[in-house]
Amino acid sequence: MIAFLAVSVRLVDLQALSAARYRELGLEQRLRTVPINAERGSIFDRNGRDLAISVQRETIWADPRLVVDPGAAARALAPIVGVDEALLTERLARRDREFVYVARTVDDAIAQQVRALDLPGVSFVYESARQYPGGALAAALLGEVGLENAGLFGLEALYDDELAGKPGELVVERDRDGRTIPRTVRREQQPERGTDLVLTIDQAIQYRVERTLADQVTAESARGGMAVVIDVESGDVLAMATVVGDETGIARPATASERNRPLTDTFEPGSTNKVITVASALDEGLVGPHTEFDLDDWITVGDKQFREDHPHGRVRWSVSEILAQSSNVGTITIAQLLGKERLDAALREFGLDDPTAIDFPGQADGVLLDPDEYYGVGMGSVPIGYALSVSAMQILDVYTTIANGGVTVPPRVVSGRIDAGGGRVTMPVEHGTRVLTEPTAQAVATMLERVVTDGTGTCAAVRGYNVAGKTGTSRKARPEGGYADDRHMATFVGFAPAEAPRLATIVVIDEPAQTYGGRAAAPAFAEIMQHALRSERVQPSAVVPGVPSQWDVAHAAASAERLSCAVPHGTALTELVEARAAAAAAAAAAAEDPAGTLPTVTTEPAG
Amino acid sequence: MTATVAPSGVVAGVRPERSTRALEEQGRARLRVADDLVAHRRRVRALVALGAVSAALSLFLLVAFSVFVVNGQFTLERLERQREEEQLRYEQLRLEVATRSAPQTIVQRARAMGLVEPTEVQFVEAPGAVPDDPADDPTSHTLASWDEVKDKLVADP
Numbered sequence: 001m002i003a004f005l006a007v008s009v010r011l012v013d014l015q016a017l018s019a020a021r022y023r024e025l026g027l028e029q030r031l032r033t034v035p036i037n038a039e040r041g042s043i044f045d046r047n048g049r050d051l052a053i054s055v056q057r058e059t060i061w062a063d064p065r066l067v068v069d070p071g072a073a074a075r076a077l078a079p080i081v082g083v084d085e086a087l088l089t090e091r092l093a094r095r096d097r098e099f100v101y102v103a104r105t106v107d108d109a110i111a112q113q114v115r116a117l118d119l120p121g122v123s124f125v126y127e128s129a130r131q132y133p134g135g136a137l138a139a140a141l142l143g144e145v146g147l148e149n150a151g152l153f154g155l156e157a158l159y160d161d162e163l164a165g166k167p168g169e170l171v172v173e174r175d176r177d178g179r180t181i182p183r184t185v186r187r188e189q190q191p192e193r194g195t196d197l198v199l200t201i202d203q204a205i206q207y208r209v210e211r212t213l214a215d216q217v218t219a220e221s222a223r224g225g226m227a228v229v230i231d232v233e234s235g236d237v238l239a240m241a242t243v244v245g246d247e248t249g250i251a252r253p254a255t256a257s258e259r260n261r262p263l264t265d266t267f268e269p270g271s272t273n274k275v276i277t278v279a280s281a282l283d284e285g286l287v288g289p290h291t292e293f294d295l296d297d298w299i300t301v302g303d304k305q306f307r308e309d310h311p312h313g314r315v316r317w318s319v320s321e322i323l324a325q326s327s328n329v330g331t332i333t334i335a336q337l338l339g340k341e342r343l344d345a346a347l348r349e350f351g352l353d354d355p356t357a358i359d360f361p362g363q364a365d366g367v368l369l370d371p372d373e374y375y376g377v378g379m380g381s382v383p384i385g386y387a388l389s390v391s392a393m394q395i396l397d398v399y400t401t402i403a404n405g406g407v408t409v410p411p412r413v414v415s416g417r418i419d420a421g422g423g424r425v426t427m428p429v430e431h432g433t434r435v436l437t438e439p440t441a442q443a444v445a446t447m448l449e450r451v452v453t454d455g456t457g458t459c460a461a462v463r464g465y466n467v468a469g470k471t472g473t474s475r476k477a478r479p480e481g482g483y484a485d486d487r488h489m490a491t492f493v494g495f496a497p498a499e500a501p502r503l504a505t506i507v508v509i510d511e512p513a514q515t516y517g518g519r520a521a522a523p524a525f526a527e528i529m530q531h532a533l534r535s536e537r538v539q540p541s542a543v544v545p546g547v548p549s550q551w552d553v554a555h556a557a558a559s560a561e562r563l564s565c566a567v568p569h570g571t572a573l574t575e576l577v578e579a580r581a582a583a584a585a586a587a588a589a590a591a592e593d594p595a596g597t598l599p600t601v602t603t604e605p606a607g
Numbered sequence: 608m609t610a611t612v613a614p615s616g617v618v619a620g621v622r623p624e625r626s627t628r629a630l631e632e633q634g635r636a637r638l639r640v641a642d643d644l645v646a647h648r649r650r651v652r653a654l655v656a657l658g659a660v661s662a663a664l665s666l667f668l669l670v671a672f673s674v675f676v677v678n679g680q681f682t683l684e685r686l687e688r689q690r691e692e693e694q695l696r697y698e699q700l701r702l703e704v705a706t707r708s709a710p711q712t713i714v715q716r717a718r719a720m721g722l723v724e725p726t727e728v729q730f731v732e733a734p735g736a737v738p739d740d741p742a743d744d745p746t747s748h749t750l751a752s753w754d755e756v757k758d759k760l761v762a763d764p
Contacts, residue, residue: 039760048750050705055698108699126695133705193757198750207710422757464732530730540732570724 030173038165041194045203057105057129066121067092080113105129136253140242144256165194196418200236208531209239210253216524216567217243217251220512226261232501235409266364266389267489270474273385274331280346283440286337289320299329302376320447324455328384335383340371349435356393357410366390396506403501406436449498459522459565461554462530464540469494471517490520497541523565
């Protein structure tokens with residue numbers, strides 16, 4: 001009777017008094033919130049070509065409890081999915097797990113092969129995978145995403161919040177085995193597709209820049225290189241490339257996980273910085289383009305003697321010639337007229353102490369000394385591009401400003417966005433600020449033309465167009481202090497057509513064999529600019545009958561100096577690399593056997 | 608039970624026609640009652656029949672509606688699957704177009720076809736010739752169509 005009473009009381013409690021609470025508890029156990037990922041936005045080039053796109057790919061997974069023979073299954077799967085067999089065996093043998101990955105976001109062909117094996121416990125599910133149709137094209141700029149589709153590097157990381165979209169969720173009831181109980185959807189929130197980015201990058205120009213730069217870095221046995229092409233009118237960056245020279249001697253474009261060096265790396269700009277000294281002195285009215293100076297090939301500043309790279313004895317050079325011949329002594333002399341305060345102000349007005357207008361993760365600020373820290377030698381080092389550190393993009397900004405008549409041109413790499421509904425939002429072009437008067441900018445541009453016509457940058461001449469630019473060569477700092485004599489940064493930066501600038505470009509070669517910017521970087525500049533100007537259908541410079549063009553004069557000057565101004569490609573490059581490898585091997589053999597006792601092995605050319 | 612009592616001074620059975628009339632009247636009265644009951648029963652039967660027919664019809668309609676709904680659900684699911692498949696196909700084709708039109712793919716294909724890269728590029732000058740303005744036609748139509756397509760795609764196929 002008591003038992004009956006107890007059961008009855010409990011029954012009443014369960015069914016009537018506490019029914020709601022137990023119903024809630026049961027529901028809590030059954031309810032599952034399933035996240036629904038949003039499709040990641042695409043990244044387009046300026047012509048609407050896909051640079052990064054998300055597609056659904058099959059992920060292969062397994063329920064180890066259902067796998068009959070983990071060893072055999074791993075043996076069959078490993079060669080197809082490219083995962084280590086031992087690792088796969090370990091995963092498939094974990095009976096305490098209901099879910100293990102075999103391979104994620106595989107190609108259709110691989111999925112088909114695995115499906116054909118018909119292995120028990122092995123299943124497939126679609127996952128979003130990020131694809132880069134151009135391979136490594138602009139990889140260092142674009143960056144990449146991880147397996148969970150979160151941006152890790154570059155623009156993918158910077159714009160991750162926008163590209164990722166808004167994930168949705170599905171609240172359903174599931175049974176003990178995790179199966180969805182039919183007709184129990186409690187709530188469904190649709191995900192929102194990510195925003196697409198439209199870049200200013202031109203896929204074709206980017207490819208050409210990377211190829212030219214890679215071949216030049218290979219030809220120069222350099223450690224690496226960087227290049228940027230920018231539209232002077234809009235500030236649109238058409239190409240931004242980083243190339244890495246490796247042990248094999250063949251350079252390659254940087255991968256997504258490597259630095260986008262034009263924005264992230266700083267170096268001492270060397271002679272490319274001289275233009276700021278000269279432009280400021282012109283703007284202040286201290287000198288004119290034809291103001292002449294008597295110059296030795298050395299000058300003492302503080303306790304340090306600064307020398308010309310190419311000794312010339314005592315000469316009388318105009319400001320224009322000082323820039324054309326990249327005279328250290330002449331530039332320091334002009335800087336002394338300017339004074340350190342005004343020089344420092346000019347460097348800052350050109351934006352060398354700020355990051356550029358491009359938003360990019362890890363972008364470097366320039367490093368400028370305070371004038372109080374110049375001490376004795378600062379007025380010798382800073383005007384010629386030492387004792388300060390800037391990025392390639394910052395130097396290009398300086399030359400773009402000159403090309404734009406003295407007004408800065410804020411660069412940009414993103415020109416628009418496409419929201420979840422397909423609405424396009426065009427990013428406004430930022431307005432710059434005036435740094436130089438227009439006459440000064442034009443005078444400097446004219447002087448920079450001479451650098452290419454008969455100065456240090458003859459190899460930068462482009463057939464059909466007048467080019468204005470500047471060479472730069474700087475010794476790299478040693479970790480232990482001082483500068484290395486055998487490691488340089490070679491730069492050429494300029495714009496074209498000089499009389500009505502449309503495009504500006506910088507090429508920097510890291511530790512080239514030929515040391516100087518005029519030899520290592522200028523040929524790549526010329527090839528890149530030639531392609532970009534024609535790609536943009538820029539009208540060639542006017543030809544005056546009977547007057548030789550800039551290219552004719554520069555080509556003759558380069559030939560007289562026996563300069564090779566062409567970037568080797570194809571078989572020419574292959575032969576160069578092979579010859580270098582053979583020479584290195586011969587040198588190594590000679591070093592191992594200085595007495596020459598070992599027989600010499602020669603190879604006969606085929607055919 | 609109603610007892611029939613003859614009036615005083617009248618011998619029972621002397622005025623039979625009156626008794627018969629009374630009986631007839633009584634019988635009519637009873638018959639009228641009988642008529643109401645039958646009609647009532649008929650009405651009830653009709654109502655029951657109507658109810659049954661209505662119930663059967665409702666049941667039929669319910670089943671038909673349910674079949675229609677389930678059928679619609681199946682159609683919806685089939686269309687949903689078809690849409691997902693088409694969306695996947697769209698993505699795959701877009702990737703294929705982008706990959707095949709990428710510069711490096713074109714160069715690789717050209718090399719595979721035996722084309723050799725020039726060691727130096729020569730440009731022909733045409734003094735006085737003015738190049739056309741940049742072409743209005745974009746080199747890719749993906750972006751233009753994407754503007755229209757994007758809001759019609761589900762976020763996670």
